[in-house]
Amino acid sequence: MKKQRFFKYVGEPTLTRGDYGIGVRGGHTNEYGMICVFDPDYGDRQWIDADAGVECGDWKEISEAEWANLTR
Secondary structure: OOOOOEEEEOOOOOEEEOOEEEEOOEEEEOOOOEEEEEEOOOEEEEEEEHHHHHHHOOEEEEOHHHHHHHOO
16 A cells, blocks of 8 residues: 555635535645545545646645644
């Protein structure tokens, strides 16, 4: 299994479900290298490939401790 990575969302404000849902603040990678964001109604939702997310500028890799502060 790949080492889990943690990310902060730095792109334009967005929600997990179109025009409604939860504001995206951070995410973590799953076993496929995809950034997942948490939605309380659906659990983890795959969002984007981690490397592509960083490359496009919408995601910034952060430490696990920084990520824990985002999810409080």
